[in-house]
Amino acid sequence: MDVDPLLTAVVAGLIGLVLGVFGMLAFNLSERQRRETVDVAEPTLPDGAAEVLSVVGRAFIVVDGTDGVVRASPGAYAFGLVRGHTVVHEQLRELAGRVRRDGVIEERQMELPRGPLGQGTVVMAIRVAPLGEEYILLLADDRTEIARTEAVRNDFVANVSHELKTPVGAISLLAEAVESSPDDEAAVRRFAKRMQKESARLAALVQDIIELSRLQGTDVVLAGAAVDINHAIADAVDRSRLPAESKNITLVVGGRVEAPVYGDAGQLVTVFRNLIDNAIRYSPENTQVGIGLRAADGLVMVSVSDQGDGMSPADQERVFERFYRVDAARSRHTGGTGLGLSIVKHIVANHGGEVTLWSQTGKGSTFTVRLPQMENEQNDGGTVDGGRLHNVTSRENRGATA
Numbered sequence: 318m319d320v321d322p323l324l325t326a327v328v329a330g331l332i333g334l335v336l337g338v339f340g341m342l343a344f345n346l347s348e349r350q351r352r353e354t355v356d357v358a359e360p361t362l363p364d365g366a367a368e369v370l371s372v373v374g375r376a377f378i379v380v381d382g383t384d385g386v387v388r389a390s391p392g393a394y395a396f397g398l399v400r401g402h403t404v405v406h407e408q409l410r411e412l413a414g415r416v417r418r419d420g421v422i423e424e425r426q427m428e429l430p431r432g433p434l435g436q437g438t439v440v441m442a443i444r445v446a447p448l449g450e451e452y453i454l455l456l457a458d459d460r461t462e463i464a465r466t467e468a469v470r471n472d473f474v475a476n477v478s479h480e481l482k483t484p485v486g487a488i489s490l491l492a493e494a495v496e497s498s499p500d501d502e503a504a505v506r507r508f509a510k511r512m513q514k515e516s517a518r519l520a521a522l523v524q525d526i527i528e529l530s531r532l533q534g535t536d537v538v539l540a541g542a543a544v545d546i547n548h549a550i551a552d553a554v555d556r557s558r559l560p561a562e563s564k565n566i567t568l569v570v571g572g573r574v575e576a577p578v579y580g581d582a583g584q585l586v587t588v589f590r591n592l593i594d595n596a597i598r599y600s601p602e603n604t605q606v607g608i609g610l611r612a613a614d615g616l617v618m619v620s621v622s623d624q625g626d627g628m629s630p631a632d633q634e635r636v637f638e639r640f641y642r643v644d645a646a647r648s649r650h651t652g653g654t655g656l657g658l659s660i661v662k663h664i665v666a667n668h669g670g671e672v673t674l675w676s677q678t679g680k681g682s683t684f685t686v687r688l689p690q691m692e693n694e695q696n697d698g699g700t701v702d703g704g705r706l707h708n709v710t711s712r713e714n715r716g717a718t719a
Contacts (some may be wrong), residue, residue, distance in 0.1 A: 373456070384413060406429050438461075494508045495512075595658065626681075
C-alpha cells in the first residue's frame, strides 16, 4: 500500500517540532539548575554582620570552612595578614582551625612578619570567634607601638638600675678600702680621689635622669620666649671651658645669627653644652672643637664638630638612644652617662627642630641642630615675646645642611 507523501511530511514535521520543544525545555532546565548552583555557592555573611564589621575599627578577616578568605578589611591587607584570598600566616590559620573545631573564642598577641621581604614585624592582638554557622572571624588590633613603648620603658628601668649600681658599688668598695687602711696616707688619698670621681659620675647620672624626666613634662609652646642663639652658644662654651682646658682643646666659634628662635633658653644651653662636652670627651688632646652658626631658609643652624675617631654607620643609627655608648669602657673612663645625646634630641624635638649627625671613621663627627627662626613684628604683623615663629614647615623637610 502506498503512503501518501504529504502525510509523511506532516508526521516528520510534528516529530521535529516535538523534539525541538523538548530540547528547549531541557536547555532551560539546565540553565536554571546551573544558576541555582552558582547562587548557592556564593559566600554570604549573616544578616547585619557586614554592617557591624564596617565600623568595628579593627582589621578583620572572615574565612570559610577551608580557610578561604570570604571578606577582609583594607587594614588586613595593609598589615600583610591577607594576600589575595589566602590568610598569610600559618599561626592564624591554626588559631582559626581550633576555634572552628572547639567553638571557643580565643585571644592571642602575636609578633608577625610584615611582608614576604625584609625583617619588619607587627605586634597584633588577635581575637578569633565563630561567625554564624560556617564562618570564622579574625579581629586584629595593631599593638606594635604600645609594645615598643613598653620595651623602651623596661629597658630604661633596667639600664638606670645598672648604671646607678656601678658607681654606688664602687663608692661602697672604696669606702671599705679607706676604712681598712687608716694608717696608709697615700692609699687613703688615692681611694678618696677615686671616690670623688665616682661621686661626680653618680651626681651627673642622677642629674641627667632628672633633666630627662623634667623635659617630658615641659611645654615649650606655653613657656617659651625669644632666645638669642649667640648668647646660648656663648653660655654653653663658657661652661665647657674647664674640661676643654684639661685636655688642651681649643673651642672655636664661627658665625653669628641675628634672628632669634622661640623656646626655652636654659634648655637650649643644655643642648649646646651637651654637644660641646660630647665633642671634648671624644676628641684627642691638643685638638680643637668647632662650633658654627648660620641662618638660611628660615632655619637657625648650629654645628658642633670634633676631630675624634668618628663612628661607624651602626653606631650612628643608635647614638641618640638612652644609655647607648659607642665605647662603653671609654665612656665610663671619661665620665659619660649615655643620656646626653638623648636629652639633646628630646629638647630639639620639643622646639620643633631636628638634630642630625655626620660622621666617618677616622675623620671625626659633626652634630647639626636646626631650629625654626622667628620673624620680627614688622615682617609678620604680630608678636610672641618680640617675634613669631617663622613658617618653615616645608623648609624643614628640605634637609638643609650646615
